[in-house]
Amino acid sequence: MGSTADADWAEYYRRVKDRPPRPLVVRAAEISDQPGTAVDLGCGDGTETVFLLERGWAVTAVDLEPAALELTSQRAGESAALSTEAADLAAYQPAQADLILASASLPFVAPEFFTGLWERLRGALSARGLLAVHLFGDQDSWAQGESAVAGMTFHTRSEVEALLTGFEVLQLQEQEFDGPSGRGPKHWHRFDIIARNNRGQN
Ligand SMILES: C[S@@+](CC[C@H](N)C(=O)[O-])C[C@H]1O[C@@H](n2cnc3c(N)ncnc32)[C@H](O)[C@@H]1O
Numbered sequence: 001m002g003s004t005a006d007a008d009w010a011e012y013y014r015r016v017k018d019r020p021p022r023p024l025v026v027r028a029a030e031i032s033d034q035p036g037t038a039v040d041l042g043c044g045d046g047t048e049t050v051f052l053l054e055r056g057w058a059v060t061a062v063d064l065e066p067a068a069l070e071l072t073s074q075r076a077g078e079s080a081a082l083s084t085e086a087a088d089l090a091a092y093q094p095a096q097a098d099l100i101l102a103s104a105s106l107p108f109v110a111p112e113f114f115t116g117l118w119e120r121l122r123g124a125l126s127a128r129g130l131l132a133v134h135l136f137g138d139q140d141s142w143a144q145g146e147s148a149v150a151g152m153t154f155h156t157r158s159e160v161e162a163l164l165t166g167f168e169v170l171q172l173q174e175q176e177f178d179g180p181s182g183r184g185p186k187h188w189h190r191f192d193i194i195a196r197n198n199r200g201q202n
Pocket of ligand 1: 046108
């Protein structure tokens with residue numbers, strides 16, 4: 001069985017760094033009335049952070065890997081609107097933000113830390129702030145069997161819906177497809193979620 005500990009993220013950043021920004025961040029920016037403060041959790045190669053900076057957002061890019069933060073800073077051209085934080089999401093407390101983005105990163109947090117992290121993200125959203133996240137589904141290759149990856153969190157559809165209780169759900173797209181990954185070809189099961197904080201003033 002694989003483990004999150006054996007991921008080669010530096011190789012991943014090299015492989016994907018010329019990719020376009022993910023539709024999740026493009027859609028979240030479109031939905032927002034105006035740019036504000038954003039947190040990019042698990043920023044990786046920095047593509048989404050740079051996309052937001054170019055559209056006037058002030059972004060805190062967060063990752064466990066120093067290489068991710070170096071690459072993101074380099075690609076942002078030392079933008080004054082960028083701050084970076086090296087942190088483990090398992091214990092991370094974001095500052096209040098208008099957009100919390102977690103693109104292909106939250107599933108890499110182990111189940112025992114996931115609920116606490118989700119509550120901290122919810123609590124850090126400004127009034128009417130947006131949460132834009134990918135979660136991985138229970139039919140994903142990495143969830144079970146020979147290709148299982150230890151230390152990751154997967155959700156059933158009903159668990160995803162329960163997490164979104166109290167949010168205004170603007171997008172809940174569930175996809176299953178076969179495709180490449182850093183660990184070879186796999187079956188992907190992913191939820192692409194954009195939800196608005198509906199709990200009034202923070
Ligand atoms: C698949 S990459 C996603 C990068 C980028 N957000 C994207 O959409 O392609 C996952 C990123 O999450 C980071 N990551 C994984 N586990 C983490 C953790 N516990 N705390 C902080 N970052 C983590 C990895 O270092 C990596 O940069």
